[in-house]
Amino acid sequence: MILQYLDFEKPIIDLENRLEQLRRVDDGTDKNLREEIVKLDKKIGKIRKEIFSNLTRWQITQLARHPNRPYMLDYINHCFKNFLEIHGDRAFRDDPPVVCGFAELEGEKVLVIGQQKGRNTTEKIRRNFGMANPEGYRKALRVMKLAEKFRLPVITFIDTPGAFPGIGAEERGQSEAIARNLLEMARLETPILVVVIGEGGSGGALALGVGDEILMMEYAIYSVISPEGCASILWRDTARAETAAEMMKVTAADLKKFSVVDRIIPEPLGGAHRDHKAAADAVRVAMAESVAGLRSLSVRQLLDRRYAKFRDIGVIRRKTGSNG
Amino acid sequence: MPIRLFRRKEEGEKKIKIPEGMWIKCDACLEIIYKPEVERNLNVCPKCNYHFRIPAMERIRAVTDEGTFREFGEELESVDMLSFTDTKKYTDRLKEAKKKTGRKEAVITGTAKINGMDVVLAVLDFEFLGGSMGCVVGEKVTAAAEAAKELSRPFLIYSASGGARMQEGVLSLMQMAKTSAALARLADARLPFISVLTDPTTGGVAASFAMLGDIIVSEPGALIGFAGPRVIEQTIKQKLPEGFQRAEFLLEHGMIDIIVERTRLKPTLTQLLRFMTASSGK
Numbered sequence: 001m002i003l004q005y006l007d008f009e010k011p012i013i014d015l016e017n018r019l020e021q022l023r024r025v026d027d028g029t030d031k032n033l034r035e036e037i038v039k040l041d042k043k044i045g046k047i048r049k050e051i052f053s054n055l056t057r058w059q060i061t062q063l064a065r066h067p068n069r070p071y072m073l074d075y076i077n078h079c080f081k082n083f084l085e086i087h088g089d090r091a092f093r094d095d096p097p098v099v100c101g102f103a104e105l106e107g108e109k110v111l112v113i114g115q116q117k118g119r120n121t122t123e124k125i126r127r128n129f130g131m132a133n134p135e136g137y138r139k140a141l142r143v144m145k146l147a148e149k150f151r152l153p154v155i156t157f158i159d160t161p162g163a164f165p166g167i168g169a170e171e172r173g174q175s176e177a178i179a180r181n182l183l184e185m186a187r188l189e190t191p192i193l194v195v196v197i198g199e200g201g202s203g204g205a206l207a208l209g210v211g212d213e214i215l216m217m218e219y220a221i222y223s224v225i226s227p228e229g230c231a232s233i234l235w236r237d238t239a240r241a242e243t244a245a246e247m248m249k250v251t252a253a254d255l256k257k258f259s260v261v262d263r264i265i266p267e268p269l270g271g272a273h274r275d276h277k278a279a280a281d282a283v284r285v286a287m288a289e290s291v292a293g294l295r296s297l298s299v300r301q302l303l304d305r306r307y308a309k310f311r312d313i314g315v316i317r318r319k320t321g322s323n324g
Numbered sequence: 325m326p327i328r329l330f331r332r333k334e335e336g337e338k339k340i341k342i343p344e345g346m347w348i349k350c351d352a353c354l355e356i357i358y359k360p361e362v363e364r365n366l367n368v369c370p371k372c373n374y375h376f377r378i379p380a381m382e383r384i385r386a387v388t389d390e391g392t393f394r395e396f397g398e399e400l401e402s403v404d405m406l407s408f409t410d411t412k413k414y415t416d417r418l419k420e421a422k423k424k425t426g427r428k429e430a431v432i433t434g435t436a437k438i439n440g441m442d443v444v445l446a447v448l449d450f451e452f453l454g455g456s457m458g459c460v461v462g463e464k465v466t467a468a469a470e471a472a473k474e475l476s477r478p479f480l481i482y483s484a485s486g487g488a489r490m491q492e493g494v495l496s497l498m499q500m501a502k503t504s505a506a507l508a509r510l511a512d513a514r515l516p517f518i519s520v521l522t523d524p525t526t527g528g529v530a531a532s533f534a535m536l537g538d539i540i541v542s543e544p545g546a547l548i549g550f551a552g553p554r555v556i557e558q559t560i561k562q563k564l565p566e567g568f569q570r571a572e573f574l575l576e577h578g579m580i581d582i583i584v585e586r587t588r589l590k591p592t593l594t595q596l597l598r599f600m601t602a603s604s605g606k
Contacts, residue, residue: 163531163550163551165551165555165559165560166556166559166560167560167562167564167565169550170551171577172577173577174550175526175530175535176579178532179533182501183504183507183508184508186501186505186508187512202488202528203497203500203527203532203550206497206500206501207531210501210505223494223497224488224492224494224496224497225488230490233490234410234411235411247493248408248490249494255494258405258494258495260494260495306505307505310501310502311466313459313499314459314463315495316400316401316459316463317401317402318399318400318401319399319400319401
């Protein structure tokens with residue numbers, strides 16, 4: 001996989017290339033060369049830290065969509081054991097953008113459901129760029145019911161630009177499929193843990209996003225509509241996506257402030273794509289802690305907490321005073 | 325002379341005003357139709373049966389027993405928590421919508437009777453920012469569903485909405501989950517929920533409460549779907565088939581129960597409510 005750089009990483013690219021060159025000629029004999037390598041390495045670290053401590057919401061959006069970013073199946077490989085994929089909605093067809101299966105998380109048996117984007121062109125097309133059809137959401141619901149039956153915790157991974165807007169998707173009830181999941185997840189009698197790993201694109205993301213705890217990667221985004229979609233409707237100009245991302249406040253830090261997200265999972269310096277294993281380790285530890293916490297609650301407690309969690313989301317004003 | 329001039333002008337204005345007020349052009353068949361006749365017909369074109377978009381209060385008047393509607397939740401108002409500005413400030417958009425509709429938000433909630441049967445109602449208003457669902461709409465629909473459960477009454481929602489309100493960001497998205505969760509509790513209490521779809525019902529409203537009715541009723545010709553037609557055309561780069569995403573298309577594809585004309589809505593809802601509340605074998 002060739003590492004791709006984003007615009008704002010430009011100050012680092014040349015320095016990293018130079019470091020690479022120096023490392024290649026370094027045979028351990030030249031002390032000066034050694035010193036230079038150490039110095040350059042430090043310098044790159046400093047610049048990167050500076051860049052990454054002042055990211056704009058649009059830059060974070062670019063990181064969330066980075067072509068090298070770990071996808072759902074990367075986390076499956078790194079975080080879980082004995083993954084066994086299961087397929088199909090038992091009604092129409094298997095929808096590859098949604099992946100479901102049994103897995104073990106640090107000894108705990110769970111059912112994993114998530115959205116998968118493709119890495120290369122063939123895979124991208126097969127996975128429909130991570131955009132699910134109604135049958136994908138219905139497969140997810142079938143597997144959730146299975147989890148409920150056997151009291152297995154559900155872990156969902158969110159990474160989609162949105163639900164697929166196509167003729168067939170509309171014919172087969174895209175809106176009904178999403179709505180049904182929202183209703184059923186609200187009352188599913190088993191723990192649900194949601195992890196937003198990349199793009200949380202509107203209703204297509206939320207259809208796997210109702211849970212007891214919502215974790216979000218540091219450089220993931222989650223929004224009511226894609227910045228491009230918002231820009232095209234409100235400004236009639238997709239080029240205003242950057243402004244739309246700023247306006248809608250789409251980052252993990254924003255969502256934590258609005259109590260939509262419970263916990264932010266820090267990413268390795270430079271973003272999850274620079275170190276898949278380190279990113280996955282952080283996700284694994286956070287997931288294991290959450291699942292253990294949720295396991296200790298009774299079904300009644302779980303459902304009451306889950307209802308209250310979503311019931312309380314929102315900012316409103318009553319005539320008599322402010323805030324609600 | 326000045327007085328005569330003034331008078332003449334007034335007369336001239338009147339001459340233009342009377343025909344404009346009495347005769348309107350149908351949006352669908354483009355026929356010139358007599359306004360009082362259209363109004364008597366609940367704003368349905370007598371020539372082509374086109375159902376005009378109407379304000380929420382008119383819908384409530386058309387379907388509830390006279391004098392039985394009691395509004396609740398009218399004290400709730402939206403907050404510009406993101407300091408959102410696109411081509412206009414969100415606060416200005418809200419002000420304009422309030423002025424235009426005389427309402428504070430895009431949904432009216434309350435209790436009423438339909439042919440003597442007690443119900444809880446939530447009626448969305450497309451005139452108020454396209455019926456979009458922000459935190460207040462989400463809160464009011466949720467509170468109405470909870471009230472229906474508390475009072476053990478059937479719940480009806482009339483939808484007319486472009487979807488979630490972008491100016492409230494992810495908080496508006498979360499209202500989809502919030503309202504659906506309240507409907508799950510209503511369903512667990514075995515109380516009926518009838519969803520009435522009107523033109524248009526799309527986006528986050530279609531993908532939450534609107535498509536969750538025990539029975540889903542639609543007015544003829546209503547646009548209903550998740551993605552808007554323009555977005556779909558841009559994505560798949562194809563022309564959309566005739567009648568795509570209209571109520572008749574959804575009926576054919578098994579997504580809604582009945583298409584009912586506006587003038588037949590009250591008797592149909594009455595019949596449905598009787599069937600679903602008759603033997604409360606709880």
